[in-house]
Amino acid sequence: MDKLRRLSKPIAYVVALGVLTLSVHLPPAQAAIVGTEAVVSAQQAAQDRSRVQDMLNRVEVKQQFLRAGVEPSHVTARVDALSDDEVHQLAGKMDQLPVGGSDALGILLFVFIVLLITDILGLTDIFPFVKKPSRR
Amino acid sequence: MLNTWAARAFSGGLFVLALWLSGCAAPLQLEHLAPSAFPEPVEIKDVVFFPQEEYQCGPAALATVLNWAGKKITPDALAPEVYLPERRGSLQLELLADARRHGAIPYVVRPLLTDLLAEVAAGDPVVVLQNLGLSWYPKWHYAVVVGFDLARDKIVLRSGLEARHIVPLALFERTWRRADYWAMVVMPPEKLPRTAEETPYLQAVVPLERLQRWNEASVAYETALARWPLSLPAQLGLGNSRYALRDLAGAEQAYRAAVGAHPDSAIAFNNLAQTLADRGRWQDAEAAVQQALTLGGPHVETYRATLAEIRARRAATE
Numbered sequence: 097m098d099k100l101r102r103l104s105k106p107i108a109y110v111v112a113l114g115v116l117t118l119s120v121h122l123p124p125a126q127a128a129i130v131g132t133e134a135v136v137s138a139q140q141a142a143q144d145r146s147r148v149q150d151m152l153n154r155v156e157v158k159q160q161f162l163r164a165g166v167e168p169s170h171v172t173a174r175v176d177a178l179s180d181d182e183v184h185q186l187a188g189k190m191d192q193l194p195v196g197g198s199d200a201l202g203i204l205l206f207v208f209i210v211l212l213i214t215d216i217l218g219l220t221d222i223f224p225f226v227k228k229p230s231r232r
Numbered sequence: 233m234l235n236t237w238a239a240r241a242f243s244g245g246l247f248v249l250a251l252w253l254s255g256c257a258a259p260l261q262l263e264h265l266a267p268s269a270f271p272e273p274v275e276i277k278d279v280v281f282f283p284q285e286e287y288q289c290g291p292a293a294l295a296t297v298l299n300w301a302g303k304k305i306t307p308d309a310l311a312p313e314v315y316l317p318e319r320r321g322s323l324q325l326e327l328l329a330d331a332r333r334h335g336a337i338p339y340v341v342r343p344l345l346t347d348l349l350a351e352v353a354a355g356d357p358v359v360v361l362q363n364l365g366l367s368w369y370p371k372w373h374y375a376v377v378v379g380f381d382l383a384r385d386k387i388v389l390r391s392g393l394e395a396r397h398i399v400p401l402a403l404f405e406r407t408w409r410r411a412d413y414w415a416m417v418v419m420p421p422e423k424l425p426r427t428a429e430e431t432p433y434l435q436a437v438v439p440l441e442r443l444q445r446w447n448e449a450s451v452a453y454e455t456a457l458a459r460w461p462l463s464l465p466a467q468l469g470l471g472n473s474r475y476a477l478r479d480l481a482g483a484e485q486a487y488r489a490a491v492g493a494h495p496d497s498a499i500a501f502n503n504l505a506q507t508l509a510d511r512g513r514w515q516d517a518e519a520a521v522q523q524a525l526t527l528g529g530p531h532v533e534t535y536r537a538t539l540a541e542i543r544a545r546r547a548a549t550e
Binding site for chain 1: 287288289290293312313314316317318319320321322323324325326328329330332333361362363364365366369370371372373374385386399400402403404406407411431434435438439441442443464465468469472475476497499502503506507530531534537538539540541542
């Protein structure tokens with residue numbers, strides 16, 4: 097079971113890649129309006145390759161959202177709302193990006209003292225009870 | 233004796249350590265800001281205040297600026313769209329994406345204190361990401377800047393449970409600098425941010441297309457054209473969104489402006505051709521797509537397909 101779980105990600109990639117190569121290569125080119133993104137996107141070169149990469153990134157970001165506890169019914173809409181560039185920035189890196197949440201700090205005594213001093217010096221803004229110094 | 237010496241050394245050491253750990257050596261942008269740049273105090277008083285529930289400063293900040301942009305919405309309604317339960321917070325990119333889902337244009341302000349203040353002075357509240365703690369012990373937080381007073385050294389924020397959190401400017405800049413000076417305004421499509429630049433603004437608008445918010449997109453492209461009349465992405469975007477709305481005459485007009493100002497844009501010729509074909513003007517359509525093929529470029533396969541389709545449709549009708 098555990099093994100299966102470890103394999104689920106590579107399998108998902110292979111399946112996604114298979115489906116995508118089909119959908120990307122079967123209809124060669126369609127007469128169509130060329131989207132505006134083509135003229136403003138930073139990375140317009142190598143379009144076909146990046147299209148596959150974009151889809152893989154979206155699969156990856158979906159999994160990251162699920163792992164972060166987002167309701168499955170909300171995940172698709174949230175990933176769809178991201179542009180390709182944004183998905184590219186998130187894929188595989190989400191854990192390192194800051195999330196603004198005003199987390200209540202579980203503070204060690206040492207850290208408490210450091211933060212108290214930096215608050216008093218006007219370098220941080222953790223404790224509401226510290227009167228912040230003004231520069232002028 | 234030894235005890236007091238040790239205590240003194242300890243507290244002194246802690247003080248120096250605190251300075252070092254907080255990395256406060258680099259000069260602040262504030263030092264280069266002339267008070268005469270913004271002589272008058274500013275405060276946008278009508279900005280709504282949503283006291284945040286636990287960890288929910290992302291939804292609260294976003295709801296604050298979305299309401300300012302005319303979208304009636306509460307933080308509770310936004311939470312399922314931007315909150316990450318396991319991480320107890322919201323990503324910057326999701327705030328941007330979600331603003332678009334509600335038909336507004338999120339614009340990331342340049343990482344400059346002067347630009348932040350200019351937006352507020354222009355009457356628009358600005359969402360900022362702050363690290364209220366230290367780089368190695370972060371406490372990430374979203375707040376909304378609604379006012380400032382350089383002479384009195386203060387900045388006013390909608391923040392957490394405080395409707396008017398007043399912070400000295402240097403302290404604010406330090407907490408903001410630790411979040412890489414990230415700030416965004418959320419605009420209705422008909423209004424350009426005060427500090428907007430052409431390419432970043434259009435990059436903020438284009439993702440509305442994948443959400444099929446064509447009405448808002450077309451208005452935003454018109455807003456961009458009012459400021460940058462010759463912008464190729466704005467002309468194309470206006471044509472593309474009108475085309476998607478089946479306003480073929482309007483689309484043709486926008487594409488004609490695009491090929492007039494940018495006779496080297498194959499994409500503009502292709503899209504004009506597609507529109508003319510949809511209007512049954514086969515000859516003009518074919519001439520336009522031939523021009524696209526002559527110019528070539530990365531989408532040449534699409535232009536060939538457009539030409540083939542025009543010929544096939546023409547043959548079917550004649």
